[in-house]
Amino acid sequence: MQNLRELMEARSAELGSKQYLVFGERSYSFAEMNDRVNQAAQGLRALGLGPGQKAAMLVVNSPEFLWLWWAILKLGAVMVPVNLRLTAGEVAYILNHSETKVVLLGDQSVPLLAELQEQCPGVAHWLGVGLESEQGLAPTEDFYGLPAEAPPPVEMGLDHPAGILYTSGTTGFPKGVVHTHGNYLRTAASFARTCGLAPQDRLMTTNPLFHVNAQFYSCLGTLFKGATLVLTEKFSATRLWGWTREHRVNKVVMLLALTTILYNRPPQDDDADNPVELVVAGGAPKGHYADFERRFGLKLQTLYSLTESPLALMGVLDQPVKDGSVGVPMIPDWPGLTNQVAVVDEQDRELPPGETGQIVLRSQAMMKEYFKDPQATAEALKGGWLHTGDLGRTDEEGWVYFLGRGKDVIRKKGENIGAVEVENALAASDLVAEAAVLGVMPPDAAGEEEIMAFVVRSPEAAPGWEALIAHCEGCLADFKVPRFWLAVESLPKNAMNRVVKNKLREREDLENTPGTYDRQAKKEVGT
16 A cells, blocks of 8 residues: 555445444445545546645534545645644745645634735635635535546655644744655554554544644544544533443543543543543643543553654553553554654763653654755754654653653753643642743843743632642752742643643743742742
């Protein structure tokens, strides 16, 4: 098998009437999916979309997303998924940088249309997907009246580009991560093997389809194994377990942020009354992995990956999860595929177990390149290893522990402090609903950083910081306990429910923000 078109057509021929996709009350077999994809491909081909050309998608989770995405792939074109919460300026950068020719817009993105059309003269076609009205866009719904014949064959090998997925761009402009058909196939196969996915399984995801997680694991993992995909438009903590019962779901793929939301909800008598056997996620609240499993009556299998390398690390299916660990290399399941991980120092020398360094990955399923950025590509893939920039360590058995994003490291008194370690300590307190920490450099820090905590207090938390500071002093070395403390109503989040720390840095002297408490001075600033 050389490309995703061959995979789609093989499953349609083999499984025909078997149910592939469930979306609310709508359901489609493997053959029906392939027919819709062919119709969409005919429509896009008539507009001139062909091999190597880019088609961007700003579409909510829906069957139409899958039909259009896979139609793009069948034509040998390249799909550019766009985060639906981006501003018009951010979207315009992606469309222009990726050299997109066709844009598919859902109803929620129509308000951006006029500004996008003005800023993106290189786009040849603007198409509407599932719109309630014409909105001035050619409707893709017309495609599904076309013949369901496969478009003419296109020469596509494993190295043929399939998608450009843009990173969140926490600093500077986002980078376009180029993935090939081979990357999708190798990762889907290996994910399926590592989590024991079987044809009889019914796997559900609420993750957005514009994200690497849903594409590589849930969508293509199920397609590869001939399993059934249950897709929801978005996550709902109140409805999730009901959905699993309604659709007889036995496996769920979700994000770490979502397991935390579920765990932090008040316990219910029927929490374990669900058919789910396995949840694959980044983890659960630290210190509560086993509690999460007991409460919801399932197995938790951890996951660590990046946009640049979806084939990365997972927990071991038949072993107890190690609290705080993100796992070991996924089991490679493709001819010639290997998957390696190491933790290295600043000279790329591998560190022994227990020592903190940078997590690096190596496999034949890593990104092909950063689109139009050879320098960043060379830096990221130095020596054939993907340098994640993330801090981690291993234990004696090879399990990897993620200690924070590389840019999320605070340097204090000669020590590297992973922000996530401090944030986990804060999250373990009943006084905290959410928290994020940053490094700041007040004038008296002599070039070192101090830690500043932004805390969303829990309803039962009393004013003052003494109790929370005492909690941190009980579980962190003193140099890791934040010096500066600021109560906030909420933390800025992106579409993946991750904290956007750049938005917390809107002023240069954060430690002088009114209301900030200085632990060292034992008073609020300005008092």
